[in-house]
Amino acid sequence: MKTAFSLGLLLAFLPLGARAQTGKYTSAGDCDGLPRIEVSTPRGVCVGVVADGFRFPRTVTSLADGSLIVVDMGGWVPKRGSLWRLSPDPATHTYVKRKVLERLDRPHGAAVGPDGLLYIGELSRVFRFNPDAADPAATVETVIADLPTEGRHPLTALVFDKQGYLYVNRGSASDNCETTKAYRPTNGRICPEAEGHSARGVIRRYALTGPNRTATRWSNYAVGLRNSMALAIHPDSGLFVQGENSRDSISRKDRSLDDRTLPHEELNIITPWQDYGWPYCYDDNKASPEFKGFDCSRMRKPALLLPAHVAPLGMAYYSGGMFPDWYKGKLLMTWHGYRDFGQKLVAIPTDAVGRPVGEPLEIINGWYRKGAQPMGAPVGVSVGKDGSLFLAEDKNGTVLRVFFDPSKGNGIPTPGLSVNPGKDPDLEARCQELATRDDSFSRIQRDIIDPLCTSCHGAAGGNAGNLRLARCDDIGNAQRLLAPRPGRSPFVVPKSLKSEFYLRLEGTTPGLPPMPAGGLSPEQLEEVAGWINEGAPVPVSRAPGTDTPVATDGTP
Structure with a gap:
């Protein structure tokens, strides 16, 4: 070839x-x-x-x-x-x-x-x-x-x-x-x-x-x-x-x-x-x-x-x-x-x-x-x-x-390290709050969704697959994954590893590659399976004065 x-x-x-x-x-x-x-x-x-x-x-x-x-x-x-x-x-x-x-x-x-x-x-x-x-x-x-x-x-x-x-x-x-x-x-x-x-x-x-x-x-x-x-x-x-x-x-x-x-x-x-x-x-x-x-x-x-x-x-x-x-x-x-x-x-x-x-x-x-x-x-x-x-x-x-x-030019780099732009106060506050939580989905948000998914599924990325996964938004993302879809099951069905979200991460959806690009490590996939088998609970916001929707039972 x-x-x-x-x-x-x-x-x-x-x-x-x-x-x-x-x-x-x-x-x-x-x-x-x-x-x-x-x-x-x-x-x-x-x-x-x-x-x-x-x-x-x-x-x-x-x-x-x-x-x-x-x-x-x-x-x-x-x-x-x-x-x-x-x-x-x-x-x-x-x-x-x-x-x-x-x-x-x-x-x-x-x-x-x-x-x-x-x-x-x-x-x-x-x-x-x-x-x-x-x-x-x-x-x-x-x-x-x-x-x-x-x-x-x-x-x-x-x-x-x-x-x-x-x-x-x-x-x-x-x-x-x-x-x-x-x-x-x-x-x-x-x-x-x-x-x-x-x-x-x-x-x-x-x-x-x-x-x-x-x-x-x-x-x-x-x-x-x-x-x-x-x-x-x-x-x-x-x-x-x-x-x-x-x-x-x-x-x-x-x-x-x-x-x-x-x-x-x-x-x-x-x-x-x-x-x-x-x-x-x-x-x-x-x-x-x-x-x-x-x-x-x-x-x-x-x-x-x-x-x-x-x-x-x-x-x-x-x-x-x-x-x-x-x-x-x-x-x-x-x-x-x-x-x-x-x-x-x-x-x-x-x-x-x-x-x-x-x-x-x-x-x-x-x-x-x-x-x-x-x-x-x-x-x-x-x-x-x-x-x-x-x-x-x-x-x-x-x-x-x-x-x-x-x-x-002379090709020589200048001192100092740049930080990726696009910071905004709301996002920073959300990320700071996320860092304080240790429930199963918040860990998935930090370890998997933020580094691997939001660049394609974030609002600025065009919401690939008609699924929005926003940076540091563990509560909103869990709710979107559990939300009903017209004529289709939610991306995540609690306690079911036949959920579309899990199958796509696992790479076993016929005719479709694993997502994200390159797939997940076995340890990361086990982390997602654990959350779904728990009943896919939605994280609870502890931030005082927040207007973020709060849910505790896995219902969006």
Whole structure:
């Protein structure tokens, strides 16, 4: 299957000011021959669409010949993942898109091994293959099997060091060791899933020294890391860094803590055999509210605290030649999160060995929804052979290229982090009240609806599917889901997992993809099922003087 992405050519024939549609993005110009998207960048830097039409692209890996391997996870449904090769055509400034592998089980991570083969992290295994073979599928070999897959963070990120060791993320099965069906409850001091050889929330190290260079044994190289989706190793010094996706809902156990601003995400320098604190500690070694009094002094502190909930999912040190010297050695990081400081590509200043020495600066911001432009959510980042940057962006199913033209500016970002606009007092008051509630639907509002649904179903988004889901409006959203519809059942029928809302989230509605894009994690889906099985109660407002309708029995 070969298709040429040719909107770059189309732009050459458009009159000045005309707008071309490229997937979900609308382009009004070009970026080195590719359709340019409207985001904020330093002067001289632009972002163009390399290819679209992916289901849920998560990582992009640059190969030596200038082509790209794209890992398309396909969503949270098993066996829908695929791998694609994008090969540049210099004559047309386009890329040829070809499927390489299919029917993969929720693949995510990718890394080129010391043998030149490509290593891919599926949900339960790591395999390698030769992307240059006439039949790449015939070269697939399992390298690591039987990875644990249960719980909240089952995806596999990976990276090689200079000695050829392979490091694999095993994210936590829980948020912060709360009781779930996946493992035993805690005893108030010790979290079973964070302890022992088979612990979760760790980075495992594998030596590929077994038969046929496979691995059956591992060591827990670093522990106390809730979810290490962003991993990078400095190309010269070998310094190992990790971007920590910190816990959610910290206010559940301590209402004096603000879930909007705490805990911070972290940038950690990984030192062998160290404990980085999860789930007992957060930020600069503060005891988590579930483990008050815990001695965090022996835990490894973060090298840099990042804004809360930005969700760092990709990292790479810049060593290319396209961008100005200012970029040399900087640590590039994608912020996937949908909250105030998310949807960004940032550069973190570093010293000669790669340690952070300054605050993040924004290479791409303004990726929030505005007009016809959709919100973007970058995941993987890779430095191309020509020194440009490539991003996998899963919300709109695209691969993007970040290009620098010195004739249009110096390309250097300005200090300071921008906050997504659109704040209004009513919304802020609603969000503050939501942060104080801990009922089942309010948690769904915070953890699922706000970050994943409101950009399409919010009032400004056109109420996709004729369902309005407003930001921080847990009471109104629960009522709308339970409201009668002419000629149809409500979106949610209490105590029925045959409800349309649940089936769409589960991805089992015939002929329709799971919603939101990419689907929900198993843990999130279980949270929705719990609310429906409780009878779908509507949250109760406790705000004095509010005119928000109040309901307590699940009736809108």
